[in-house]
Amino acid sequence: MNVAVIGLGLIGGSLLRALAAHGHDVTGYDISPDTREVAAGAGTGTGTGTGTGTGAWQVADSIAAAADGADVVVLAVPLPALPPVLRELDGFPGLITDVTSVKVPVRDLLDNRRYVGGHPMAGKAESSFRASDPHLFDGCAWVLCLEPETPLEDWVRLAGLCTALGARVVPATAAEHDEAVARISHIPHLLAAALTNLIDGHPLAGALAAGSFRDGTRVAATRAELIAAMCGGNAPAVRGILPDVLADLEAYAGRLAEPDPVEALTPLLRRPGELRRGWPAAAVVPVEVECDREALLALGRAGGWVTAIGPKLSGMRPESDLNGS
Template sequence: MNVAVLGLGLIGGSVLQALAAGGHRVVGFDADPATRATARTAAARARTGTRWEVAGTVRDALAGTDLCVLAVPFPALPSVRRELDGYLGLVTDVTSIKGPVRELMGGLRFVGGHPMAGKETSGFRAADRGLFVGCAWVLGLEPETETADWLELAALVTGLGARVVPATAAEHDRAVAGVSHVPHLLAAALTGAIENDPLAAALAAGSFRDGTRVAATRPELIAAMCGGNAAAVGEALDEVIHTLRALRTQLSEPDPVAALRPLLAPANATRSAWPPVPGDQAELPARKDVLLRLGRVGGWVIGVDRPHRKVTAMRPETDRNPS
């Protein structure tokens, strides 16, 4: 497949390199000349057969391609979208919010996407062609989504080693608010608590490191992510605040140890059961209702049979009725 990747940061650069390593012809573009230069240098050093091209303009990158991957930050999408007018290929994105992106993409053959992978570091130098191996990659299914387009992307994504999770934009945005966006805000709050406490900073160890890793993400990226999904993030944050207040109340009880235990037990059970254990493998028809049900029960697609419009799917062992 001939693919254009617009935006060569961590995710876009990783997509570019992964597709090139998979044998696809890939052309990248980034608005930053320094990033383009870095990507060109890296391409020249890559092994033959895994190299990519870097274009000087969006139009040059799109020329002759079948697929465009939008990997620019959400605030930059409207201007990039205008340059896609007249593009006949399939379009997807890697943005961490889906509802607003879906609204922007009217008039295009569009399937929203979001690989649940990343690092606290950013930029093309942080890119890694193996970043998506084993990760969940959401592909949006909406009333306007063409099933053939969805299957084409699902085949491409599973070819990169990712697990495809079908979901609507609204379902995605609600889910990631709790598991991705709010954790960035919590990490920022936890990190801020030691800003003026050098003793605490010296004593911080594993729990602080693991709980605050994403606070090292560039602030503008966190703000765009959370602000772009403000309604869902607000609701998820309210739930966390409610839980924190309940925990704070228990600390004032005569026996705080006994009072805290029942509130902490459900979280322990949930975390101990994560990630979901794969159950049975199934061959499913590539119907929207079947695919969306698979996603809603926590299942994923690992293979695609496009000619027969079927998928090979896995579901958690807790679910026994994928269709």
């Protein structure tokens, strides 16, 4: 397949490398001349398609040149950068997808275009092409959006591309995606930032910080512009869920004010402990899924995913859901 990747940061650069390693014809573009130079210098290899990280690609000097002749264009730029990029793609007849961390605003921007929204749940604290990794998507959940207007054949084509890279394709609508990522990505980024502030001006606390602080604050090292773009771009969903988090913290504070704070606090912490110990689902079973919009969305809503494309789609689904619990 001929694929153009617009934006060569961590995700776009990793996708460029992964697609080339799997034998696709890939052309990249980035607005930064320095990034284009670095990516072009790295784009050597034999293109064996073995998935070992080797493979060759081209780097174009414009969006139009990168998209010329492409079957698929992948938009790997932040949400605020999408409008000018899309203007450069006016008249492009092929399929467009993206890796943006919010989906409803992108869906609305690409109204009347041949578009399938995507979001690979993969990343690192570093965000440059130099941090890119062709194996970044191995085993990751990759949301592909299914809207009423989404051509099913386009969705299946992209699902085949993503599963071949080792990803688990999760079907969802754009609105379902945005509500879910607010819970497990965007609000955690804000919480990590708030937790990191606890060492500001407190060097002793910084010296004593260890595993729990490290794990709870890792994503706070992400560039502020990227965190702001993902949370601000999904502001309605984030604002809708954030009061639940604040209510939990208020409840913990209230229990700590009780005469016996240990006894008072313990019941509130049992359910979070059960949820965390049960995540990810320990028992999943293989399923076959009809190539049907509602069947695919039902799989995603149940916490399942597509693993391979064929006459029927192969997938995995949490066993508890199959048992109706």
